[in-house]
Amino acid sequence: MQLSVSSIVLAAKQHEIEELRRLGARSELVAVIGHLVHALQQERGATSIFLASQGGQFADTRQAAVAESLAVEQRLRTSLAAQLQSAAHSARFLSLMAWALLGLDGLPALRANIDRRSVPAREAIDSYCRIIGGLIALVFEVADSAVDPGISRLLVALFNLVQGKEQAGQERALGGLCIASGQVDAADRDRMTDLIESQERSFQLFAEFADAELAARWQAAQDAPFAAQLERLRRVLHSTRPATALDANLNEKWFDACSTRLVEVWALQCLLVDALKARCAALVAEAQQALTDAEGLLRTLRDNPPAARLDDSALAGSEGSQALVQVLKAQAERLAGMEADLDTARRVLDERKLIERAKGILMERFQISEDEAHVMMRKASMDQNRKLVDVAQAALSLPAFLAPTRSGK
Numbered sequence: 069m070q071l072s073v074s075s076i077v078l079a080a081k082q083h084e085i086e087e088l089r090r091l092g093a094r095s096e097l098v099a100v101i102g103h104l105v106h107a108l109q110q111e112r113g114a115t116s117i118f119l120a121s122q123g124g125q126f127a128d129t130r131q132a133a134v135a136e137s138l139a140v141e142q143r144l145r146t147s148l149a150a151q152l153q154s155a156a157h158s159a160r161f162l163s164l165m166a167w168a169l170l171g172l173d174g175l176p177a178l179r180a181n182i183d184r185r186s187v188p189a190r191e192a193i194d195s196y197c198r199i200i201g202g203l204i205a206l207v208f209e210v211a212d213s214a215v216d217p218g219i220s221r222l223l224v225a226l227f228n229l230v231q232g233k234e235q236a237g238q239e240r241a242l243g244g245l246c247i248a249s250g251q252v253d254a255a256d257r258d259r260m261t262d263l264i265e266s267q268e269r270s271f272q273l274f275a276e277f278a279d280a281e282l283a284a285r286w287q288a289a290q291d292a293p294f295a296a297q298l299e300r301l302r303r304v305l306h307s308t309r310p311a312t313a314l315d316a317n318l319n320e321k322w323f324d325a326c327s328t329r330l331v332e333v334w335a336l337q338c339l340l341v342d343a344l345k346a347r348c349a350a351l352v353a354e355a356q357q358a359l360t361d362a363e364g365l366l367r368t369l370r371d372n373p374p375a376a377r378l379d380d381s382a383l384a385g386s387e388g389s390q391a392l393v394q395v396l397k398a399q400a401e402r403l404a405g406m407e408a409d410l411d412t413a414r415r416v417l418d419e420r421k422l423i424e425r426a427k428g429i430l431m432e433r434f435q436i437s438e439d440e441a442h443v444m445m446r447k448a449s450m451d452q453n454r455k456l457v458d459v460a461q462a463a464l465s466l467p468a469f470l471a472p473t474r475s476g477k
Contacts, residue, residue, distance in 0.1 A: 232270030
């Protein structure tokens with residue numbers, strides 16, 4: 069293609085359409101990933117109670133959850149195979165895809181150990197958290213796309229909702245483990261407090277970036293009976309002294325209250341993904357119409373060329389050229405209007421990236437779990453009276469500042 073302003077305008081519009089279509093296809097993938105994450109969260113929650121109760125509770129609930137996870141996992145593998153064949157992906161996206169599959173490949177052995185009750189409950193929970201974390205990383209990578217301010221807001225809302233849901237799922241698993249084992253220690257209470265605070269921050273960001281209807285639905289859920297039941301049970305867990313035995317019969321109520329909340333978040337997540345797909349489709353249609361209009365303008369220029377070579381002043385008076393200038397001007401104004409919203413979305417996502425990268429560095433340096441890394445950063449944040457993202461940035465620059473050795477955490 070000969071280099072020209074018109075060819076570049078057309079190429080840019082075509083590239084925009086391709087990006088939107090690719091994001092639409094990835095939205096379908098996000099829907100399947102979200103379903104599998106939901107199933108694995110249910111499986112993890114039931115497993116924590118099953119193991120902590122020495123197999124005496126939630127055996128049937130766990131088996132039903134495993135069956136659902138297996139069915140959805142097969143759908144995801146099919147969807148990932150289709151993605152590899154139908155769309156171009158970055159090296160990072162493919163690496164994350166491989167990491168997620170590696171985790172899923174380890175599930176059969178984990179489940180077999182759980183069946184034999186040969187794995188401690190906390191170790192099993194950590195294994196599920198790593199597998200789910202690998203899947204969420206794929207969602208995060210999709211959320212790093214910035215095509216349009218409306219889409220960016222949806223993606224930021226989606227990622228924070230997914231994050232909040234996972235933190236709520238971890239709270240369900242940990243609380244179920246404590247109740248089934250009959251005791252809760254200070255470390256467990258601290259971890260649950262941290263999970264509650266983290267999920268509330270995630271849900272607050274979701275409500276900030278979601279549309280008014282979804283935000284209102286989430287707010288209404290806070291006043292539902294299950295929310296009041298969950299708060300009562302949280303108070304029981306947080307007020308019980310280490311030497312006092314918990315009533316194992318509370319697990320049914322705990323699991324039901326937490327699960328009802330997670331199902332409500334899951335419903336919101338499905339609506340968000342539907343909105344994302346609809347927005348992509350609408351923008352593709354708009355871009356195709358704009359492309360058609362631009363081609364018409366270019367045909368006018370081609371069919372009615374200037375009678376002689378024109379300088380810039382003469383070109384400015386050309387009706388066809390003026391139309392092309394208007395196309396360029398409109399595009400520039402649209403891009404400028406996007407900048408503020410995109411900057412906000414990028415800032416939120418960049419902060420999340422920093423925090424996740426810092427946790428990874430601390431996990432590797434001190435050979436600790438993700439939970440321990442997060443607690444270390446939260447403690448540094450409070451001790452130093454700094455934002456968590458600032459602590460993360462410092463950890464990336466100089467991770468040793470947080471703690472000299474693991475024993476010092």
